[in-house]
Amino acid sequence: MSAVVGTRTQxxxxxxxxxxxxxxxxxxxxxxxxxxxxxxxxHAHARIRAIDTAAAAAMPGVVxxxxxxxxxxxxADAMPCAWPVTADMKNPPHRPVAVSExxxxxxxxxxxxxxxxxxxxxxxxxxxxxxxALPAVVDLEDAASDRVVVHADLGTNxxxxxxxxxxxxxxxxxxxxxxxxxxxxxxxxxxxxxxxxPRGVCVVPQPFAGEYTIYSSTQIxxxxxxxxxxxxxxxxxxxxxxAPSVGGGFGSKLNVYAEEVLALALAxxxxxxxxxxxxxxxxxxxxxxxxxxxxxxxxxxxxSGKVSAVRVHLLADxxxxxxxxxxxxxxxxxxxxxxxxxxxxxxxxxxxxFTTKTPTDAYRGAGRPEATYAIERAMDALAARxxxxxxxxxxxxxxxxxxxxYSSGAGLVFDSGNYARALDRALELAGYxxxxxxxxxxxxxxxxKHVGIGLSSxxxxxxxxxxxxxxxxxxxxxxxxxxxxxxxxxxxxxxxxGTTPHGQGHETSWSMIVADKLGVPVDDIDVLHSDTAISPxxxxxxxxxxxSVGGTAVFLAADRVLQKARAIAAHQFxxxxxxxxxxxxxxxxxxxxSRSTPLxxxxxxAFTAHDLPDGMEPGLSETVTWDPPNFTxxxxxxxxxxxxxxxxxxxxxxxxxxxxDCGNQINPLIVEGQVHGGIVQxxxxxxxxxxxxxxxxxxxxxxxxxxxxxxxxxxxSFELDHTVTPSPTNPMGVxxxxxxxxIASTPAVMxxxxxxxxxxxxxxxxxxxxxQHVWDAIRAARGVTP
Amino acid sequence: xxxAITVNGVLRLDEVEPRLLLVxxxxxxxxxxxxxxxCDTSSCGACTVLIDGESVKSCTALAVQADGTTITTIxxxxxxxxxxxxxxxxxxNHALQCGYCTPGMVLAAVSLLDENPSPSEGDVRxxxxxxxxxxxxxxxxxxxxxxxxxxxxxxxxxxxx
Numbered sequence: 001m002s003a004v005v006g007t008r009t010q011x012x013x014x015x016x017x018x019x020x021x022x023x024x025x026x027x028x029x030x031x032x033x034x035x036x037x038x039x040x041x042x043h044a045h046a047r048i049r050a051i052d053t054a055a056a057a058a059m060p061g062v063v064x065x066x067x068x069x070x071x072x073x074x075x076a077d078a079m080p081c082a083w084p085v086t087a088d089m090k091n092p093p094h095r096p097v098a099v100s101e102x103x104x105x106x107x108x109x110x111x112x113x114x115x116x117x118x119x120x121x122x123x124x125x126x127x128x129x130x131x132x133a134l135p136a137v138v139d140l141e142d143a144a145s146d147r148v149v150v151h152a153d154l155g156t157n158x159x160x161x162x163x164x165x166x167x168x169x170x171x172x173x174x175x176x177x178x179x180x181x182x183x184x185x186x187x188x189x190x191x192x193x194x195x196x197x198p199r200g201v202c203v204v205p206q207p208f209a210g211e212y213t214i215y216s217s218t219q220i221x222x223x224x225x226x227x228x229x230x231x232x233x234x235x236x237x238x239x240x241x242x243a244p245s246v247g248g249g250f251g252s253k254l255n256v257y258a259e260e261v262l263a264l265a266l267a268x269x270x271x272x273x274x275x276x277x278x279x280x281x282x283x284x285x286x287x288x289x290x291x292x293x294x295x296x297x298x299x300x301x302x303x304s305g306k307v308s309a310v311r312v313h314l315l316a317d318x319x320x321x322x323x324x325x326x327x328x329x330x331x332x333x334x335x336x337x338x339x340x341x342x343x344x345x346x347x348x349x350x351x352x353x354f355t356t357k358t359p360t361d362a363y364r365g366a367g368r369p370e371a372t373y374a375i376e377r378a379m380d381a382l383a384a385r386x387x388x389x390x391x392x393x394x395x396x397x398x399x400x401x402x403x404x405x406y407s408s409g410a411g412l413v414f415d416s417g418n419y420a421r422a423l424d425r426a427l428e429l430a431g432y433x434x435x436x437x438x439x440x441x442x443x444x445x446x447x448x449k450h451v452g453i454g455l456s457s458x459x460x461x462x463x464x465x466x467x468x469x470x471x472x473x474x475x476x477x478x479x480x481x482x483x484x485x486x487x488x489x490x491x492x493x494x495x496x497x498g499t500t501p502h503g504q505g506h507e508t509s510w511s512m513i514v515a516d517k518l519g520v521p522v523d524d525i526d527v528l529h530s531d532t533a534i535s536p537x538x539x540x541x542x543x544x545x546x547x548s549v550g551g552t553a554v555f556l557a558a559d560r561v562l563q564k565a566r567a568i569a570a571h572q573f574x575x576x577x578x579x580x581x582x583x584x585x586x587x588x589x590x591x592x593x594s595r596s597t598p599l600x601x602x603x604x605x606a607f608t609a610h611d612l613p614d615g616m617e618p619g620l621s622e623t624v625t626w627d628p629p630n631f632t633x634x635x636x637x638x639x640x641x642x643x644x645x646x647x648x649x650x651x652x653x654x655x656x657x658x659x660x661d662c663g664n665q666i667n668p669l670i671v672e673g674q675v676h677g678g679i680v681q682x683x684x685x686x687x688x689x690x691x692x693x694x695x696x697x698x699x700x701x702x703x704x705x706x707x708x709x710x711x712x713x714x715x716x717s718f719e720l721d722h723t724v725t726p727s728p729t730n731p732m733g734v735x736x737x738x739x740x741x742x743i744a745s746t747p748a749v750m751x752x753x754x755x756x757x758x759x760x761x762x763x764x765x766x767x768x769x770x771x772q773h774v775w776d777a778i779r780a781a782r783g784v785t786p
Numbered sequence: 787x788x789x790a791i792t793v794n795g796v797l798r799l800d801e802v803e804p805r806l807l808l809v810x811x812x813x814x815x816x817x818x819x820x821x822x823x824x825c826d827t828s829s830c831g832a833c834t835v836l837i838d839g840e841s842v843k844s845c846t847a848l849a850v851q852a853d854g855t856t857i858t859t860i861x862x863x864x865x866x867x868x869x870x871x872x873x874x875x876x877x878x879n880h881a882l883q884c885g886y887c888t889p890g891m892v893l894a895a896v897s898l899l900d901e902n903p904s905p906s907e908g909d910v911r912x913x914x915x916x917x918x919x920x921x922x923x924x925x926x927x928x929x930x931x932x933x934x935x936x937x938x939x940x941x942x943x944x945x946x947x
Contacts (some may be wrong), residue, residue, distance in 0.1 A: 010877055010878060010880070011877065011880065013885070014876070014877040014882060014885075015877070016875040016885075017882055017884075017885025017888050018864075018869065018876055018877060018882065018885070018888060018889075019820065019860060019861065019863070019864050019869070019873065020818070020819065020820015020821070020859065020860035020861045021820070022817075023819070024822065024886065026813075026822075026823065027813075027819035029817070029879070050790070060887045062919065083877070118803075120806075179788075195886075195920055196822075196824045196830065196832060196886040196919065196921075197822065197824070197884070197886040197920065198823075198824070198882065245884075245885065245886075246884065246888075247884045247885070247886025248883075248921055250920065279825075279826050280824065280825035280826050280827070280830075281826060293871065305905045308917075377925075397902050438796060451839070482787050502884055502885035503884030503885070503921050504883070505883070557821035608789070623825045661947055667811075669880045671878065672878045672880070672926075673883060673921075673922060673926060675921040676922055676923030676924075676925040677883065677920070677922050677925065678923070679921070679923055680923035680924065681923075690825055703825065703827045703829065704824075704825045704827060704829035704830050704918065706830050709830075709918050709920065709940040711911075711914070711915045711916070711918060712910070712911040712914045712915065712917075712919075712927065712928060713911045713912050713914075713915040715911070715923070715924060715925075715926055717907065717928065717929075718923070718925050741923075746869060
């Protein structure tokens with residue numbers, strides 16, 4: 001049987017999703033379920049003076065109406081933040097339903113429980129809340145000044161300051177001796193993740209058994225189970241969390257949300273099933289948002305453009321509360337602000353700031369897109385300063401292949417890479433020299449349309465993560481992953497994984513890995529996941545960790561299955577284990593092809609246990625929990641070609657070339673799909689998306705009519721290639737690819753936009769580079785004040 | 787109000803509230819949960835169904851407005867255990883990831899090819915403008931629709947599973 005790994009195998013997940021058979025949370029039917037509707041604050045900041053629920057309670061179909069004060073006894077603990085990044089980090093008390101003060105528009109202040117979703121909605125509109133409006137604080141620097149304090153009890157909006165400067169003297173010396181210092185400020189606008197499926201939760205209680213089944217549209221059923229137990233004061237072993245089909249996450253479902261906790265508490269209180277399905281406007285306000293940073297970056301370089309130091313200071317918008325990993329998100333970028341360059345001296349500082357806005361948290365790439373954006377924009381600024389081509393400035397600074405494993409100035413060890421090779425391939429694919437010539441010709445022609453060419457070379461740290469490294473960052477969980485492989489008596493195989501896919505195709509990829517290891521057809525393998533009763537142990541899916549950590553656990557579990565199977569086969573043939581070879585799903589006595597047995601026969605022998613070696617346990621099922629020794633560091637170069645119309649400010653993407661290296665690929669079809677989707681999300685930040693708040697803290701972009709998630713019409717088809725530099729961190733030599741496209745594309749596009757406008761003196765355009773922002777930048781460069 | 791709607795070849799007679807959205811009728815009354823809801827402003831297209839052969843966002847229509855029509859939902863597209871050519875093209879080209887937008891996207895694509903059997907890439911991109919996908923970057927969706935356009939529309943293939 002030829003190898004499956006490395007082939008473009010179609011996904012086994014697809015038929016149910018293509019036919020409507022798949023079940024998302026909203027599709028889970030539970031007889032007698034009650035429906036929740038949340039009453040949410042229309043004020044960014046307000047004291048709750050009184051809530052009158054009488055009219056709502058009298059509405060048809062209403063079972064109960066609760067305020068935050070009615071529910072305080074339900075909570076054994078506050079809403080969880082699992083990443084206290086510093087010992088003195090300030091974390092305001094956060095209840096699922098606010099008790100005395102609402103701190104962002106969308107903060108829940110009451111909940112209606114009714115027999116139908118329509119009735120719950122109707123009644124929610126009848127809850128009368130007497131608010132005393134308090135001042136909002138929206139702007140990040142304004143918030144950092146403490147002019148208005150979000151949480152009066154904290155006395156400040158500054159949650160924490162976290163610093164990573166291993167050698168301060170080296171940084172100071174590098175800047176003192178630099179021929180060029182580039183100092184840039186970049187703004188990372190807030191983004192709304194907008195998974196196509198809004199969130200939802202359905203809790204089914206068995207009151208006399210004391211058990212609860214929680215269906216949630218979550219990326220993290222295992223973590224959620226622990227946190228629900230702690231927050232609601234329920235015994236964890238009585239909770240079962242099921243993530244059914246999940247319609248995208250991108251980090252936004254890597255969280256523990258008020259509605260999940262609330263649904264569980266109300267199912268306990270009312271002894272009835274409880275269901276809540278988020279609508280899109282709620283999703284934009286009550287689901288976490290991403291990015292939201294002011295980045296100050298400085299590079300010190302010699303006359304040739306060789307960079308010797310990077311110094312970064314961030315202000316990071318936490319929003320009104322700290323959600324599950326809110327404070328740690330900027331730290332995920334803290335180690336990669338030097339990009340793929342050999343920059344020995346490193347300094348990073350981040351201050352987390354509260355504002356009266358929706359909390360931020362992980363959004364695709366989480367910290368690393370921001371870091372890559374800053375260094376890639378700054379490298380272009382440096383290239384412009386010393387008058388060399390952006391490709392050349394990158395070549396002069398790349399970490400070279402001989403330097404791997406590379407100890408970075410920030411303190412990580414990069415596993416493997418060949419950055420110049422990916423750059424060269426991308427330039428070749430793009431026809432870079434010809435593009436530059438065309439650009440020169442167009443500029444000479446005096447056209448009001450301007451072609452811009454943007455490069456972005458990136459490296460990211462992903463595959464979260466070595467547990468000891470997470471411990472050093474005060475992350476409250478480990479980074480391991482579990483897998484069980486169970487040979488069934490008929491030779492079919494069950495793979496149980498602790499990873500929890502929501503579009504990434506793990507069922508297919510994990511089957512491919514096992515198919516090659518065990519010599520079993522892909523279709524004879526089932527992958528079980530996302531149900532804590534079936535897969536009790538796991539750390540879930542985020543941070544491009546599933547393949548390099550969870551897939552490796554699967555790979556190693558297959559090794560263990562083979563090890564035991566070999567012992568059984570050796571016993572049956574009465575030969576030494578070394579005398580057996582395993583290929584094509586069969587054990588054969590070396591040199592005696594007639595003496596062979598398929599793995600399925602060994603599985604059956606292990607099941608009957610009639611003739612096993614003395615002392616061996618029956619069954620052929622093995623579990624591995626794997627803690628990776630390091631992150632993985634995928635990399636690549638993307639090239640974007642845009643055309644900007646100086647008269648309208650419109651930006652059109654003419655071409656997009658991506659060369660990525662995620663080590664060995666299990667399924668190139670899936671890898672490419674991840675890259676395509678990532679590129680579009682990154683381009684969306686560059687050109688379209690922006691969570692706009694007015695000065696009173698009202699979110700202006702609460703629907704998909706206002707928040708511009710781009711459609712197919714906005715893009716060309718993409719031109720992809722890859723290089724292969726295996727990772728030495730895991731036995732398959734794989735690296736993550738889920739976030740790479742998003743990390744690479746935003747700076748590639750913005751470098752292209754700025755490149756297009758450079759002859760007019762434009763050095764920066766505020767993201768998203770909408771026609772308005774482009775036009776503003778052109779006018780500012782011409783000295784026209786807005 | 788009474789409605790008579792033929793859904794996936796079956797005549798349904800129901801009494802519905804006047805304000806009941808068509809998408810809720812399909813999902814909650816008929817238990818056809820393959821039609822997903824992605825927004826409240828008819829922006830995303832996840833709830834797209836075919837009404838008398840034309841693609842319509844079912845979150846924007848009331849059930850009573852569909853009285854007397856013939857509707858195809860995603861559950862009605864595959865016949866006799868065989869995927870529709872568009873569904874097959876989506877699988878072959880990896881045109882779906884999480885699958886939430888997929889039912890609406892597939893039906894919009896079927897409607898697009900009905901109106902324009904030989905579209906250019908630009909036609910496909912413009913034609914699917916009303917359907918948002920957050921996972922695929924559209925690249926493979928466009929590829930799938932173009933691939934489906936190259937096939938005889940009568941061909942079906944067994945479900946590959």
